[in-house]
Amino acid sequence: MRRGHIRLAAGGSMLLLLAATACGGSSSGGASSGGSSAPGVTATTVTIGSTQPLTGPAAPGYSEISQASDAYFKYINENGGINGRTITYKYLDDGYDPTKTVAQTKKLITQDKVFAIFNALGTPTHEKVIEFLNQQKVPDLFVASGCQCWDDVSAHPETFGWQPDYVIEGKILGEYVKKNFAGKKIAYFYQDDDFGKDGVKGLDMEIPKSQVVARESYQTSNPDIASQVQKFQSAKADVIVSFSIPAFTALLKLNALKVKYDPTLAVSNVGSDPLTLSGLLEAFAKQGGSTVKGSDLIQGVITDGYIASPADPTNSWIKLFQTIHDKYIPKLPFDGNVLYGMAAGYTFAQALAAAGANPTRDSLVKAVEAGLDQGPGLVPFRFSTSSHAGFTGVQIGVIKGTAVKLTGSPATTDDGNGPITAFDGTQPEAPANGIPTSG
Numbered sequence: 001m002r003r004g005h006i007r008l009a010a011g012g013s014m015l016l017l018l019a020a021t022a023c024g025g026s027s028s029g030g031a032s033s034g035g036s037s038a039p040g041v042t043a044t045t046v047t048i049g050s051t052q053p054l055t056g057p058a059a060p061g062y063s064e065i066s067q068a069s070d071a072y073f074k075y076i077n078e079n080g081g082i083n084g085r086t087i088t089y090k091y092l093d094d095g096y097d098p099t100k101t102v103a104q105t106k107k108l109i110t111q112d113k114v115f116a117i118f119n120a121l122g123t124p125t126h127e128k129v130i131e132f133l134n135q136q137k138v139p140d141l142f143v144a145s146g147c148q149c150w151d152d153v154s155a156h157p158e159t160f161g162w163q164p165d166y167v168i169e170g171k172i173l174g175e176y177v178k179k180n181f182a183g184k185k186i187a188y189f190y191q192d193d194d195f196g197k198d199g200v201k202g203l204d205m206e207i208p209k210s211q212v213v214a215r216e217s218y219q220t221s222n223p224d225i226a227s228q229v230q231k232f233q234s235a236k237a238d239v240i241v242s243f244s245i246p247a248f249t250a251l252l253k254l255n256a257l258k259v260k261y262d263p264t265l266a267v268s269n270v271g272s273d274p275l276t277l278s279g280l281l282e283a284f285a286k287q288g289g290s291t292v293k294g295s296d297l298i299q300g301v302i303t304d305g306y307i308a309s310p311a312d313p314t315n316s317w318i319k320l321f322q323t324i325h326d327k328y329i330p331k332l333p334f335d336g337n338v339l340y341g342m343a344a345g346y347t348f349a350q351a352l353a354a355a356g357a358n359p360t361r362d363s364l365v366k367a368v369e370a371g372l373d374q375g376p377g378l379v380p381f382r383f384s385t386s387s388h389a390g391f392t393g394v395q396i397g398v399i400k401g402t403a404v405k406l407t408g409s410p411a412t413t414d415d416g417n418g419p420i421t422a423f424d425g426t427q428p429e430a431p432a433n434g435i436p437t438s439g
Contacts, residue, residue, distance in 0.1 A: 046115050047112070049108035049109075068342050073088075096122055098128040134157065137158060153387070171205050174207045223251060230259070243271070257297070276337065281294035300400075311400065321343075
C-alpha cells in the first residue's frame with residue numbers, strides 16, 4: 001500500500017466509474033386497480049413503487065437498498081403475503097438526478113398506478129416530488145433520507161420519514177465529539193443541501209463554535225474536493241465530522257492521504273458503511289494509478305447506527321436478514337445497505353398489515369400514524385397524528401473490521417433544544433416467521 005503518494009482519478013473518469021458501479025433493475029408486475037380498494041391493489045397483490053440511484057454518484061452502496069427490500073418482499077410473498085396479498089415492488093433508476101426523479105415518480109403514479117411510494121432515496125431528489133405526491137394523495141412512506149422536511153403533517157400529510165433525521169443524528173454525533181475531543185480543533189465537511197445542512201445544524205447544537213475551525217461543503221456533481229481538504233489541513237483540524245454520501249467520504253479520505261494528513265473522521269451513518277467505503281477507496285485509488293487496502297484506511301472511523309449491526313451475528317434480526325440475503329441476493333455484500341433495505345421493508349409490511357384486509361391509501365396513512373413497533377430499530381419511532389418523523393435517535397459506533405461495532409447505549413433526542421438521553425428500552429425480537437402481523 002502506498003501511503004502519502006495517492007493519485008486520484010480525474011473528475012470525469014471518476015463520475016463514469018460511479019455511474020457504472022451499479023446496474024439498473026426493478027421487480028415489476030402488472031397489478032390492476034380494477035374493482036380494488038385502491039389503485040395498485042387487487043384481490044391478490046399490492047404494487048408499490050420507488051425511485052432509487054441505481055446509477056450515478058450515489059449508486060455505490062445505495063443501489064443495494066432497493067434490491068434488499070425486494071428480497072424481503074419476495075420472502076413475504078413465498079410465505080403467504082400480507083393479509084393474503086403479495087407485494088410487487090417497482091423501483092426505477094433516477095441516477096440521483098432530481099429531474100429524472102420527477103419523471104420517474106410521475107410514471108409510477110400516472111402509468112403504473114402504484115398504491116404507494118416506498119423508501120424513495122435522496123434528499124435533493126425527493127424534495128422535487130413531495131408536493132406532487134401529496135397533491136395526488138399518494139402515501140409517501142419512509143423516505144430514504146433524514147431530512148427534517150419529511151415531518152410536516154399539515155403541509156405534507158402523506159409523507160413520512162423513517163431513519164433518524166439529520167439534526168438528531170448531528171446532535172448525538174456532536175455530543176460524542178464534544179465529550180471525547182474537548183479542546184481539539186473540529187472541521188465540518190458536508191453535502192451542500194438539506195442533508196448536509198441539517199447535519200451541521202445538529203452538530204452546532206452540541207459542539208462549541210470556538211472549536212470549529214473550518215466548514216467546507218461539496219456538490220455531488222464535482223468530485224474535486226482537494227481545495228476543501230487543503231483548508232482542513234491548513235486549519236490544523238484534528239477531527240473532521242462529515243455528512244457525506246459514501247463516494248465523498250472515500251474521496252475525503254483519499255485526498256487527505258494524498259497530502260499526508262490524517263485527522264480523525266466522524267461520519268454520518270449515511271456515508272460510513274464499511275464494505276462500501278472499502279470498495280470505493282480501492283476503486284478510486286486504482287483508477288488514479290495507486291493501490292490501497294481500503295479496509296485498513298477506515299478502521300476506527302467514528303459513526304452511528306439505528307438498526308441492528310452485522311457485528312452482532314447473534315441478534316435475531318441479523319439472523320433473519322442473513323437468511324433472506326443468502327437465499328435471494330447472495331451476490332450482494334451483507335452490509336449496512338442491505339440491512340437498511342430489509343429493515344425498511346419490514347416497517348412497510350407492518351404498516352400494510354395494520355392497514356386492514358382491504359387497504360386504502362387513507363387506511364395505510366392512518367396505520368402509520370397509529371404507531372408502529374420499532375422492529376429491527378434500536379430506538380422507537382415518533383410516528384403519530386402530529387409527527388411523521390422516524391426513529392428517535394442513534395447509537396454511536398466505530399468501524400472495526402468489516403462492520404460497525406456499536407458502543408454504549410442508544411441515545412434519543414428531538415430536533416430542537418431537548419436533552420440527549422440514554423434509551424433504556426430493548427429491541428424486540430424478530431417474529432419467528434420474520435413477518436409482521438396486524439395484532
